[in-house]
Amino acid sequence: MRTTIPIGPYHPLLEEPEFFKLVVEGETVVDMDVRIGWNHRGIEKIAEGKTYDQVIFLVERICGICSTSHPIANVLAQEDLAGAEVPERAQYIRSIVAELERLHSHLLWLGLAGHFIGYNTIFMWVWKYREPILDLFELITGNRNDYAMLRPGGVHRDIYKRDLPAIRKVMDELEPANEMLTKAILDDPVMGARLKGVGVLSKEDAIRYCVLGPTARASGVDIDVRRDEPYAAYDKVEWKVIVQEGGDVLAKAVVRLLENFESIKIIRQCVDRLEELPEGDIWSPIPQMPVGEGIGHEEAPRGECLHYIRSDGGNYPLRVKVRAPTYNNLPSFEASCIGETISDVALITAGIDPCYCCTERMAAVYDSSDKRLYDWQDLVRLSQEKTEKIRKELGR
Amino acid sequence: MGLKSWSLKRSPWIFHVCTGSCNNCDIELLDCLTPKFDVERFGILLVGSIRHADALIVTGAVTRQAAPKLKYLWEQMPKPGLVIALGACGCSGGIFRDSYNIIGPVDRIIPVDVYVPGCPPKPEAIISGIVKGLAKL
Numbered sequence: 212m213r214t215t216i217p218i219g220p221y222h223p224l225l226e227e228p229e230f231f232k233l234v235v236e237g238e239t240v241v242d243m244d245v246r247i248g249w250n251h252r253g254i255e256k257i258a259e260g261k262t263y264d265q266v267i268f269l270v271e272r273i274c275g276i277c278s279t280s281h282p283i284a285n286v287l288a289q290e291d292l293a294g295a296e297v298p299e300r301a302q303y304i305r306s307i308v309a310e311l312e313r314l315h316s317h318l319l320w321l322g323l324a325g326h327f328i329g330y331n332t333i334f335m336w337v338w339k340y341r342e343p344i345l346d347l348f349e350l351i352t353g354n355r356n357d358y359a360m361l362r363p364g365g366v367h368r369d370i371y372k373r374d375l376p377a378i379r380k381v382m383d384e385l386e387p388a389n390e391m392l393t394k395a396i397l398d399d400p401v402m403g404a405r406l407k408g409v410g411v412l413s414k415e416d417a418i419r420y421c422v423l424g425p426t427a428r429a430s431g432v433d434i435d436v437r438r439d440e441p442y443a444a445y446d447k448v449e450w451k452v453i454v455q456e457g458g459d460v461l462a463k464a465v466v467r468l469l470e471n472f473e474s475i476k477i478i479r480q481c482v483d484r485l486e487e488l489p490e491g492d493i494w495s496p497i498p499q500m501p502v503g504e505g506i507g508h509e510e511a512p513r514g515e516c517l518h519y520i521r522s523d524g525g526n527y528p529l530r531v532k533v534r535a536p537t538y539n540n541l542p543s544f545e546a547s548c549i550g551e552t553i554s555d556v557a558l559i560t561a562g563i564d565p566c567y568c569c570t571e572r573m574a575a576v577y578d579s580s581d582k583r584l585y586d587w588q589d590l591v592r593l594s595q596e597k598t599e600k601i602r603k604e605l606g607r
Numbered sequence: 608m609g610l611k612s613w614s615l616k617r618s619p620w621i622f623h624v625c626t627g628s629c630n631n632c633d634i635e636l637l638d639c640l641t642p643k644f645d646v647e648r649f650g651i652l653l654v655g656s657i658r659h660a661d662a663l664i665v666t667g668a669v670t671r672q673a674a675p676k677l678k679y680l681w682e683q684m685p686k687p688g689l690v691i692a693l694g695a696c697g698c699s700g701g702i703f704r705d706s707y708n709i710i711g712p713v714d715r716i717i718p719v720d721v722y723v724p725g726c727p728p729k730p731e732a733i734i735s736g737i738v739k740g741l742a743k744l
């Protein structure tokens with residue numbers, strides 16, 4: 212017997228309110244449909260009425276968690292259009308801010324994933340370790356989120372030498388914490404049973420759906436814009452791309468945890484370099500935008516983020532086009548959710564890390580045949596109960 | 608003070624709705640629950656249904672699709688109840704106010720008791736907003 216379960220449009224996992232329709236037979240998901248567009252704010256159209264400098268502030272507010280990724284992609288597009296050079300110090304500052312953002316975004320994901328499988332300890336712990344990063348942001352940029360650091364041709368604010376020890380200190384504290392979290396997740400048999408083999412996205416499917424970022428790297432697709440087309444300071448520092456073969460939720464968690472170590476490594480090297488470079492040289496003005504078009508892409512915490520700008524030589528862009536990573540990652544649910552049980556759907560949809568925007572939403576679900584009622588909390592509860600069952604079976 | 612508002616003041620349960628925000632306000636709200644701020648100490652709790660809630664926190668400049676749902680939610684909320692507009696978007700439409708798809712800010716759709724400005728407001732500001740709202744009751 213087939214049952215249809217709508218989830219959303221208000222749904223705690225997704226960057227924008229989105230609508231899912233799950234068709235289940237018994238416990239197994241047999242079909243799935245995704246609708247988007249509930250959070251449409253017409254950003255591309257507003258951008259046409261803003262100057263090039265203002266557009267950066269606007270795209271910063273596309274997504275609060277990737278609030279450096281979009282501006283970086285946008286300034287890269289503008290610099291591509293104008294053929295501008297960026298001072299070296301600004302490049303390093305961009306890398307530091309981007310990597311700090313990746314750290315806080317990956318930790319945020321880990322915490323929420325912990326919550327969905329019923330490990331609220333992980334949620335609380337991880338968010339505790341995320342807090343110093345936000346404090347650091349406040350110290351170096353003046354705001355906990357929406358940092359307003361990026362500017363066409365450079366950055367708005369310098370990171371002063373007096374602030375560098377604070378960055379080092381947070382990194383030194385974060386590294387053992389991340390190591391502890393990695394071990395706690397990899398060595399825990401309940402976690403292994405709960406995450407391993409769940410929501411597998413094969414390499415072929417990953418390529419077919421054009422998934423990006425950690426979702427692709429967890430399926431063995433070796434892509435990373437930071438290495439493939441370096442921007443900011445990524446070609447000047449030592450780091451490596453993390454690739455896992457599993458394709459399941461465990462592999463996605465491992466990719467993110469190991470990427471945290473790489474981010475810490477990158478930030479340390481950038482901080483060392485900032486020590487040597489002279490303060491203050493952070494911006495080279497772009498006198499005028501020529502006629503033409505520019506493309507910028509950037510590795511956001513969730514994957515490649517692409518911006519396109521067309522100019523007619525005036526003060527305002529003629530067209531701004533944004534392609535965010537979740538747009539590509541979302542359809543892959545079709546490959547990874549079908550055939551799984553509903554108790555895993557919450558986890559699998561969380562696996563690609565769609566930005567967690569809306570906390571708890573209500574979605575009443577009616578099924579005419581057996582009068583069962585589901586909403587998102589039920590899905591989370593099902594997921595948590597499953598973990599509990601596994602825990603009992605393993606005698607823990 | 609009636610019995611209802613007296614009981615409201617003790618441990619306000621909160622329902623959060625996103626009507627087209629950028630995530631930040633929502634994440635900062637969630638941040639209030641985590642160890643550093645830990646508002647659960649004071650009995651402030653995020654609940655999953657508006658029918659259990661004492662306060663409605665609205666983030667985002669209201670989009671065309673979200674407006675009827677926001678109104679519907681408000682109608683379902685037990686009264687008296689607080690409505691808190693969070694962030695520059697909720698208060699004034701923020702950077703999105705000129706968009707063709709925005710019909711907000713929130714106070715065009717439903718009456719608002721407390722405005723918490725900021726983009727995003729810090730968790731401290733959110734907590735203080737809730738406290739001020741309670742004092743108003």
Ligand code: SF4
Nearest residue numbers: 628629694695696726
């Ligand atoms: S007020 Fe700022 S942070 Fe909050 S939703 Fe609006 S743009 Fe985002």
